[in-house]
Amino acid sequence: MIELPETYVLAEQINCTLVGKTIKAATANAHPHTFAWYTGDPAAYGAMLTDKTVVSANPGIGSNGGSTEILCGDMLLVIGTPIKYHTKGERLPKSHQLLLEFDDGSFMSCTVQMWGGMFCLPAVKPSGDIVKPSPLEDAFNKAYWDRLLQSAKPELSMKALLATEQRIPGLGNGVLHDILFKARLHPKRKLETLSDDDKGRLFNSVKSTLKEMRDGGGRDTEKDLFNKWGGYQTVLSANSWKRSSFCQICSGNLVKEAYLGGAIYYCPSCQTLG
């Protein structure tokens, strides 16, 4: 699934590649998918987007950390699926839920993996009030972190705290494992057992791990706008599990198990339960 680091990577690539192109045709829902979501009737997307020019992509603002926003003229696309660019003449995906054709013959496509929204809304000027800052912005600082922890129930586990309820938009079950591994905290560790030192280490890991993922061009489990895998090598993921099930720090056995809707990966020796 698209999570925060990948939305930054996609936005940067869109800003370098798609800005200035004008949409010649837009087709939504060409291959209906049960878990593809639209605003209103997808058949209206063509009329809403045709002749609009791509202005910018700008993720990570407010609560849109897991989505990529693309401003097309006076319309805003908010996309929670992978986004692919296709040069003129390049083969298009067999199945897609949103396809934009540009005036130079190139295309942009969205294909839903498990689920995903492709919303198209009239763009409104941002109010400037960012309720939930992205961990990659300065506003996500120690004071904000302390408030976030204080507002959470003390019995929440680390996974529940970080990757549910959209407390930190765009931080999901994909990026979670490396964040907790680097903070040396067990995914089931309860918030109330954390010392100030633990909380500080977790804060630093949330910021630095997500930054490393973004700077690496996204995780090696996700593909970018040009259909290339990201360059950040995940420490704990479905990919790393296939490579090795031993901890890279203590060489002990890693654990994979189901927890709170999704697999968790951890080292039971390095990531303590408290």
Ligand SMILES: [Zn+2]
């Ligand atoms: Zn270990």
